[in-house]
Amino acid sequence: MILLNAAESRELDRISQEKYGIPSYLLMTRAGEAVADALVERFPEAATDALVVAGMGNNGGDGFVAARRLIQDGFAVRAVLLGRAADLKGDAARAYAEFRASGGKAIEALGESSLEAALSKRPSALIDAIFGTGLNAEVKDKPRRAIEILNSFAVPAIAVDIASGVNSDTGAVMGAAIRASLTVTFGFAKFGHVSYPGAGQSGELRIVDIGFAARAIEEIAPRGRFLERDDVRHLIRARPVNSHKGMYGHPLVIAGGRGKSGAVLLASRAALRTGAGLVTVAVPESIQP
Structure with a gap:
């Protein structure tokens, strides 16, 4: 199984878009919809009252796409944004707008007190879209408190790309991390998915093809590998x-x-x-x- 680090993940995105013309919002749409589909497939009974907690970056945008998909499929969804909607940029802003157009509403948690109020009701399942693979600093303040509250719910948790708080390159927990039941990652697995302690936060790992350019991964030529049974089976003589x-x-x-x-x-x-x-x-x- 191929493993990517954070820099290689960014390059896969960039090359697919800039060199091979794959629209960035198409990738985000496929990613978010894959997360929603995974929740419904894996935890169908828990999808009835899902909570999406989104950060201000593209990981949050994936979360809003997932929320929009769940609404369109007839599920009740609540969303909490860790910031101001007016400050969202690019694809994340577009995903938020489409979520709102589908009938969704998001609570803007601007401080810890508003965060506590927004997360006061226990959901049946949650989608973690706070941080993605680019996290490289300790989680503090409002995001850390959000992670602590979400973990206290003890409900099925679906992580978007990687459990928030896990370092994608090392698997280190950056102060606090979501305990995911299922992680839906895009294109290829990351080192943090299989390296402890982060691997212990990931739950079941599902790798989804969202349409990155096949030639892009050839150009990146990642060296990371995680050996699985099928990788070594041919070495064992009958x-x-x-x-x-x-x-x-x-x-x-x-x-x-x-x-x-x-x-x-x-x-x-x-x-x-x-x-x-x-x-x-x-x-x-x-x-x-």
């Missing part, structure tokens, strides 16, 4: 049915010391699990029992 342990190697594990018997168990079991036919362990007499 074994005859009538084979025996003597045909598959006999390693000797010399390990351990007083208080260190765990090293022996880990190393010898690993040798067996990775295919050795017979394993012999040599240990000090003091730990043999």
